[in-house]
Amino acid sequence: MTISIIGTGLLGGSFALAVREKYPKVRFVGVDASMVHGQLAVAKGLVDEVLPFEQAVSQSDLVVLATPVNTIIELLPTVLDTLPHFGTVVDLGSTKETICAVVDDHVRRAQFVAAHPMAGTENSGPGAAFRDLLPGKNLIICDREKSRPDSLTLVESIFRDIGMKLFYMTPQEHDLHLAYVSHLSHISAFALGLTVLEKEKDEQTIFDMASTGFSSTVRLAKSSPAMWAPIFDQNRQNVSQALSDYIEFLQQFKTAIDAGDTGESFGFMARANVIRRVLEGIDKK
Amino acid sequence: MTISIIGTGLLGGSFALAVREKYPKVRFVGVDASMVHGQLAVAKGLVDEVLPFEQAVSQSDLVVLATPVNTIIELLPTVLDTLPHFGTVVDLGSTKETICAVVDDHVRRAQFVAAHPMAGTENSGPGAAFRDLLPGKNLIICDREKSRPDSLTLVESIFRDIGMKLFYMTPQEHDLHLAYVSHLSHISAFALGLTVLEKEKDEQTIFDMASTGFSSTVRLAKSSPAMWAPIFDQNRQNVSQALSDYIEFLQQFKTAIDAGDTGESFGFMARANVIRRVLEGIDKK
Known part of the structure; x- marks a missing residue:
């Protein structure tokens, strides 16, 4: 079996490492817009070789699209055009509605x-990939009824086998939930980083006075703009609503x-404390 | 030497554990409004015994005020009234301007x-105390010229000896910086928790769909309202300004x-990415 990883970064690379352990006979081909990333991916053993896009896709049983979501939209129709009849393509993008829509009428949608x-982590690139990123985590599959049974079985089998738990929903549900539980927390961290950097011109002061609490809250502000700008753009409406809700709570807090x-x-904080129960579950995952 | 810890929680208890290791002959007396906390503090070995406030303070070489900041303001003048002539009191409160002001004219201010x-951590109470909370971290001392030399030497010696690095500034500088590097990140986390809990009525959904990134950003929303409500209140003006700045950045982000x-x-995120350099330092502390 040949699996092509398009985008040999944190996600694509970590997927390859996890699958390699369970399926040692699979041949992994990397495709990456950055030649250095490709070289690193081979050197690190994420993939066996790097090939040009068309050559890789045309000989793949499975193509994994693990690029930023704007690139997924560009490449996905061409991957379907180029893929062998027996082949399957899965994307790992953080948005689902726009991505599903772009191939909804494609003759090979199934x-x-x-x-x-x-x-995920706040790091990116092949150097950030590690075997344990995906095992134990959840995988959401959208519009499963639009995939043909053997393609779905292939994807489900591999992801289950590397220890992921599968969930199913519509792309609309996915994007709405993600705006709140993921996209919003990234924006809140980016804005926190900006606010503090703007005020504290001397980085040494932040360093001296900040504790690990600040560090934890602002951690996601280290995330890649190239990855996140298109996510916020594709999920614009939900993210905008989540931001409105968030700003409203901040304003209520400020008024108090x-x-x-x-x-x-005190009342706001006591209500927010309920999150403790949820986090205890997440942190155990 | 007798040291009284008023408020045998995370901070007071962790201080006692760190000092006990370096100064095994010190007798530690606990004072706590909660009888259960007092019992736990003795059981855990944070303090040797629990005594009533006046009895403890009147026989102390050093009194450590480690309660919420509203209680510090209530107790500090009385501690100075009650303390022996040779005694010293140090507070560990997260605000400094109001606390310093309340005893600025006290005859025993020195x-x-x-x-x-x-x-700090998002946990509280004696159960949350641990020996390694303070070593390796920074301690800010305010208005040092208003403390008499032997009181200052006592406090500096002990905190340095448990591995803390000392910094000096005015209460005004302290409160301004803290509004940005600490208080704001707590409010951003509390508001994020509220926003997500309000939208996602089913906690299982948050649990299934959130990743460790969300967990890290919202972690401080687990913090104690009883501790934080008076901090925000005492540092009202700075916190309000920090919140305005933060909301302004969020709104600019939303507009984009x-x-x-x-x-x-992309530009906002790239600017926020500068925080990576600062965090690498903090996380190593």
Whole structure:
């Protein structure tokens, strides 16, 4: 079996490492717009060789699209055009509605499986890939009824076998939930980083005075703009609504603080504390 | 030497554990409004015994005020009234301007050292205390010229000896910086928790779809409202300004996303990425 990884970064590379352990006979081909990333991916053993896009896709049993979501949209129709009849393509993009829509009328739509693993770090590139990123995490598959049974079985089998738990929903449901539980937290971290950097011109002061609490809250502000700008763009409506909701809560909080109403701000925090229960579950995953 | 810890929680308890290791002959007395916390503090070996406030303070060489900041303001003048002539009191509160102001004209002001360790977790109570919370972290001392030399030497010696690095500034500088590098990140996390809980009524959905990135960003939303409501209140003006700045950045971000201006949102994120350099330092601390 030949699997092509298009985009040999954190996600594509970590997928390859996890699958290699369970399926040692699979041949992995890498495709990457960056020659250096391709070289690193081979050197690290993520893929066996790097080939040009068309050559890789045309000989693949499975193509894994693990690029930023704007590139997924560009490449996905061409992958379907180029893929052998027996082949399957799965994408790992963080948005699902736009991606599914772009091939909804494609004559070979059934060879595509739309997926999104709930896993990542603030780092990117082949150097950031590690074997344990995906095992134990959740995978969301969208529009499964639009994939042909053997393509779906191939994708489900491999992801289950590397230890992922599968969930199914519509692309619309996926994008709405993700705006709140993922995209919003990235924007809140980016804006926090900007606010502090803008105020504290001397980085040494931040360094001296910040504790690990700040570090944890702002961690996602290290994330790749090239990956996130197109995600926010493709999920524009949901992200915009989530941001409105968030700004509204911040403004209510500010009003309570300005008024010296500690009872009100206590109440906000006590309600937010409910998240402890949820986090205990997530952190155990 | 007798040290009284008023408030035997995360901070007071962790201080006692760190000092005990370096100064095994010190007798530690706990004072706590909660009888259960007092019992736990003795059971865990944080303090040797629990005594009533006045009895503890009147026989102490050093009193450590480690309660929420509203209680610090209530107790600090009385501690100074009650303390022996040779005694010293240090507070560990997260605000400094209001606390320093409340005893600025006290006849025994010089026996007080205003301090704030840049350390904490989202947990509280004696059960959360651990020996390694403070070592390796920074301690800010404010208005040092208002403390008498022997009180300052006592506090500096002990905190340095448990591995803390000392910094000096005015209460005004302290509160301004803290609003940005600490207080704001707590509010951003509380508001994020509220926004997601409000939207996702089914906690299982958050659990299934959130990744460790969300968990990291929202972690501080688990923090104690009883501790944080008075901090935001005492540092009201700075926190309010920090919140305004933060909301302004979020709104700019939203405007860029609404307009489909990926170049603009890319630019915001690239600027925020500078935080990576700062965080690498903090995480190594």
